Amino acid sequence: MGLVQFDFKPSIIKNFTNDSTLEEQLINILRIADVGIESVNLKPIPENEKQIIEHIINTSDSESRLFFQQRTREMLSEVKFKHKVDDILVEFSDIYESAGTLKLIVLLEKIQLLAFNLGYLLIFDEIELQLHQNLIAYLIGLFENPNQNIEGGQLLFSFHNTALMEILQPNQLWFTEKNDQGQTEIFSAADFTDIKDIQQRNLEELYRIGRFGAKPRAL
Known part of the structure; x- marks a missing residue:
């Protein structure tokens, strides 16, 4: 490694x-x-x-x-x-x-x-x-x-570059996000089991509308 x-x-x-x-x-x-x-x-x-x-x-x-x-x-x-x-x-x-x-x-x-x-x-x-x-x-x-x-x-x-999300599968795409204590949490797009047919969905579009979080808080 x-x-x-x-x-x-x-x-x-x-x-x-x-x-x-x-x-x-x-x-x-x-x-x-x-x-x-x-x-x-x-x-x-x-x-x-x-x-x-x-x-x-x-x-x-x-x-x-x-x-x-x-x-x-x-x-x-x-x-x-x-x-x-x-x-x-x-x-x-x-x-x-x-x-x-x-x-x-x-x-x-x-x-x-x-x-x-x-x-x-x-x-x-x-x-x-x-x-x-x-x-x-x-x-x-x-x-x-x-x-x-x-x-x-x-x-x-x-x-x-969020355009790269288009070439990844949900289980290949992982996000990092700081919580209120300043700790970094890691989670996968595949964890969002409530999103119907996520395998066929546009992951970049879902990210842009805030479905996954993991965005700077000012945005």
Whole structure:
């Protein structure tokens, strides 16, 4: 179990390119996301840049040298994304990719390596930041697919965009609300057994009209 940090680095791409199945899945999802990426690969940095890094390491004090040595593996490679522009493949480094694209790649790596392969519970805070609602729905679908989620990994995420309620089932949607004593109470939409046919109801609409509570009191 762990709260996922969104720190994109070359080793993430290496984890995909070392496994042809994972690499194919990554490219397929990036195509579904419609970000225009046709392929992703790692390339060694130019020799002159490598020499500069080695010089910095060799001339640094012991504490700084340790810092750089621990990060050398990341620094000696750069990620290249190929985009199709007018039927021509154009190569870009990761610094030109959107934060949403990089976040999606980090998510996919953690989901595959930790949740699907090891059965971990992954926790994402405010998952909707920089990600389209349809992509989040796609990721949830991966967790619900036993052919993908072989080890039964679980996904727990928070969000503030109420539109995401549309892609969840009542037993998947949980609310938090502070009581008069300042304590946080947790309850599920499925607890509202008095709502007729809740499985077929629009959960976002029910929330907006105050049926579930869990709203700021000023509102």
